[in-house]
Amino acid sequence: MSLGLRENQLQFTLLVVVNMAVGGLVGLERTTVPLIGTDVFSLSSDLAVFSFIIAFGVTKALTNLAAGALTARFRRRQLLLTGWLIGVPVPFMLAWAPSWGWIVAANVLLGLNQGLAWSMTVNMKIDLVGPARRGLATGLNEAAGYTAVGATALLTGYLAIVYGLRPAPELIGVVFVAAGLALSLIVRDTAAHVALELAQHPKPLPDGEHPGLASTFARASWRERSLRGASQAGLVNNLNDGLTWGVFPLLFTDHGLGLAAVGLIKGLYPILWGIGQIPTGHLADRVGRKPLIVSGMLVQAGGLVLALVLLERPLLAGVTSAVALGLGTAMVYPALIASVSDHAHPAWRANALGTYRFWRDIGYAAGALLAGLLADAFGLEATVIAAAVLTAGSGLLAAWWITERPRS
Structure with missing residues (x-):
């Protein structure tokens, strides 16, 4: 047994396909669920419509955090299987929910499913490849998941036109x-690959340094500068994703686009986000994490601005914004995960990734909550402006806080 992508290509490939299924399940909601809220259940408040994203984001964030700690008691494969068992009812609840409360409840289960299944595919791929190829490994993992999100968003938009x-x-x-x-x-x-990396790691865990969840949470949230920088960037990245998840279908239908066009916009964004992570993950291993993180956040902010500047031509606005958001997020996503892995000892890396993914995915809930409050008070366009300002500010913070660490 050894570490490396080529040496573990069969298991790595299986995990890539598993994560395509993970992404496909959450992709069910990208196009249709906000419109189900307004058209099927007659919700008039934007905050009420976006409540399903809040439920999903909070649950997924907390599950990400717990997943790191649970790896100390359970094997990663056990947690992966548990995530899938929890996800079994989700498609049926979304399809036949008798009330909006059932949609929200389905998103609690979806958050548990995503938090366990996606977290374990990330951790297991990083375990397999070792430190030298983390950027590429995380890029391939996230590419598989988010390409599936986008393809499913496109497909659900088409099916909604034909079948409702x-x-x-x-x-x-x-x-x-x-x-x-x-x-x-x-x-x-x-587990054996983790043990092998621990045995080969050049720096043993220092005396008195505790690898537990509480200590790692403090380290990754505020004590260590680079980990703090990554956590805030991940949070704002998913804040703007959660915001556009709810806002874009409503904004562009308000400006005359139909389901097919909205499905294209909502599908194009994660497809580019997904496919783009293969080259950007590889690039993060060659040029470093920080340049991709900072520039990617600024590209996302520009994409949000374009959505409003071009809004008189809504299809062009939506497609142009989706391209910029997708490419910007593709630059950021694998580089952030790899950066956290670089700064974490193997003994507490799972907890560090869990903490980072907690802050990143609480961004879904924060984005949906902010979107609902701002949209109800000031309108959808003002909400997009706020997201652009926050995203640009986060990129500047990342430039200030994140440092590179040599990779063995």
Whole structure:
């Protein structure tokens, strides 16, 4: 047994396919669910419509945090399988929910599913490849997941045109659950690879340094400058994603676009986000993490501005914004995960990644909450402006706080 992408290519490939199923399940909601809230359940408040994203974001963030601690008691493969079992009811609840409360409840289960399943695919890939190829490993992982998110968003938009908002678009989730669960039964656990990296690590855990969740949470949230920089950038990155998840379908339908065009916009963003992470993950291993993180956040901010500048031509505005947001996020995502891994000892890396992913995914809830409050008070366009300002500010903070660490 050894560390490396080529040496573990079969297991790595299986995990890539598993994460495509993970991404596909959450992609069910990108196009249709905000419109289900307004058109099926007649919700008049934007905050009420975005409540499903808040439920998803809070649950996923807390599960990410718990997942790191749970790896000390359970094997990664056990947690991966648990995530898939929790996700089994989700497509059925979305398809036939008798009230909006059921949609919110489905998103609690979806958050648990995503927090466990996605966290474990990230950790297991990093375990397999070792420190030299973390950027590429995380890029491939996130590429698989978010390309599936985008493809599913496109497909659900098409199905909604042909068959209506429910139940056909949501029931394709059954395929993702079945595939993810079946493949997770085949994947091998990576505990032995973690033990091997610990044995090879040039720096033993210093005396008195505790690898537990509480200590690591403080270290990754505020005590260590680079980890703090990564955590805030991840939070704001997903804040603008959570905001556009809810706002863009409503904004562009208000300006005359139909479901097909909205599906294109909502699908193009994560597809570019996904595919783009393959070269950007590799680039992060060559030029460093910080240049991609800072420039990626600024590109995202520019994409949000373009959505408003070009709004008189809504399809052009949506597509141009989706391209910029997708490319900017592709630059940021693998570089942030790799940066956190660089600054974390293998003994507490799972907790560090869990903490980072907690802050990153609490951004979904923060973005949806901010979107609902601002949209109800000032309108959808003002909400997008606020997201652009926050994203640019986060990029500047990342430039100030994050440092590079040599990788062995």
